[in-house]
Amino acid sequence: MQSFPAVDPIPLPAPIWLLKLLHIVTLALHFVAVEMLLGGLLLAVLLSLFRNSPQSRVAARALARRLTVVMTYVINLAVPPLLFAQVLYGRALYTSTVLIGLYWISILGLLTLTYWLLYRFTARLEAAKSAWWVGLCAWLLAGCIARLLSTDMTLMLRPEVWSKMYSASASGAYLPIGDPTLTPRWLLMLAGGLFIGGLWLMYLAGRSTFTADEKRFLAGLGGKVAVLFGLVYLAAGLWASAVQPGTVQAGLLNHPLYRFAGYAGEVWLALVGIAVLLAAVAGFGKIAAGWLSWTGVLLALLIEIAFTLYRDGVRDLTLLSKGFDVWNRSVETNWWVVGLFLVLFVAGLGVIGWLVSVVARAQKPMEQEPMKGAAS
Numbered sequence: 001m002q003s004f005p006a007v008d009p010i011p012l013p014a015p016i017w018l019l020k021l022l023h024i025v026t027l028a029l030h031f032v033a034v035e036m037l038l039g040g041l042l043l044a045v046l047l048s049l050f051r052n053s054p055q056s057r058v059a060a061r062a063l064a065r066r067l068t069v070v071m072t073y074v075i076n077l078a079v080p081p082l083l084f085a086q087v088l089y090g091r092a093l094y095t096s097t098v099l100i101g102l103y104w105i106s107i108l109g110l111l112t113l114t115y116w117l118l119y120r121f122t123a124r125l126e127a128a129k130s131a132w133w134v135g136l137c138a139w140l141l142a143g144c145i146a147r148l149l150s151t152d153m154t155l156m157l158r159p160e161v162w163s164k165m166y167s168a169s170a171s172g173a174y175l176p177i178g179d180p181t182l183t184p185r186w187l188l189m190l191a192g193g194l195f196i197g198g199l200w201l202m203y204l205a206g207r208s209t210f211t212a213d214e215k216r217f218l219a220g221l222g223g224k225v226a227v228l229f230g231l232v233y234l235a236a237g238l239w240a241s242a243v244q245p246g247t248v249q250a251g252l253l254n255h256p257l258y259r260f261a262g263y264a265g266e267v268w269l270a271l272v273g274i275a276v277l278l279a280a281v282a283g284f285g286k287i288a289a290g291w292l293s294w295t296g297v298l299l300a301l302l303i304e305i306a307f308t309l310y311r312d313g314v315r316d317l318t319l320l321s322k323g324f325d326v327w328n329r330s331v332e333t334n335w336w337v338v339g340l341f342l343v344l345f346v347a348g349l350g351v352i353g354w355l356v357s358v359v360a361r362a363q364k365p366m367e368q369e370p371m372k373g374a375a376s
């Protein structure tokens, strides 16, 4: 029986390699923002729960103030990869999304609620009120969204269960069961959140808006969190890789194209290892140097790119083993449109760079001061 729906007869408007490149770049940026949200929020919750020093209160508030901004990046950087994924993998992705449609559509409500709770969390911290339980609710909701997205991204790789699921419930109210790759993959994202959250604290330690005491606290805590969860992240990555089917693992080693995704997996391992060593220097030496902050940022970015490349290889090889070849599509490139898109894409990046530079040059208050206009 043919598992995948018939291919759309309209050819793709751009080369597949270009669509994949844009997909991987934008998805890696989505993952950086997602990890900052998942990890930074949980760290802010824990810091506000055990607020046993003035530094921990300042650190919780500093993270919370930035999380509402991070959320805008989570959402805006989610749209481009969603569009590219639909173009490249629509037949698999639409099917899995429709099969869990009720849960998928609930993401909109969950997301709105998470966003609102983030604002409440920040406002309560600014007003020195108990806030951890509000932040915890936001984190649990964000974790649910991550779980639903992992469910969708793994279900799209299992055409063999689609018709059984549809027979069980055509209303999209039935979640798939029995996929050994789902939980490791979701936990990998959660562990990565705390690892990136630790690197984020190390980055903050290099900012001039903190006092020397606060910088030492941020570097010490951030470094230790990044060491611990860097190791958990490595273990979760090895687990998520080990549960992949044999054909996928063999393809990552031998396939002429996808062995490069296999190399990306090795690069990921090496980069996380380097970041853990760097974090140990910051964490145990309580060193808050600018070079440590920026190296951590660069490593976080490279780690997410390597992760996304590896994950892309896993997806393509799994689909290939089931008869879906992402490269097998007719293409009718409209170079004018592609050119216009690229010009606008680069201009958009330029505008974002300019906005970031304006924010960087603006005079900033010290972090201990309550933020003006924060409602209680």
Ligand code: HEM
Binding pocket: 027, 030, 034, 037, 038, 074, 075, 078, 079, 081, 082, 083, 085, 111, 114, 142, 143, 145, 146, 147, 149, 150, 151, 153, 185, 186, 189
């Ligand atoms: C709190 C908000 C969000 C969280 C925590 C989150 C988390 C995640 C996670 C964990 C994954 C990886 C799933 C996996 O492969 O196992 C993912 C992928 C993805 N997310 Fe998000 N996400 C959020 C918001 C959104 C939004 C609003 C959208 C849609 C506009 C979105 C679109 C996507 C897409 C399309 C992918 C997969 C793309 C691909 O594999 O090609 N995300 N997200």
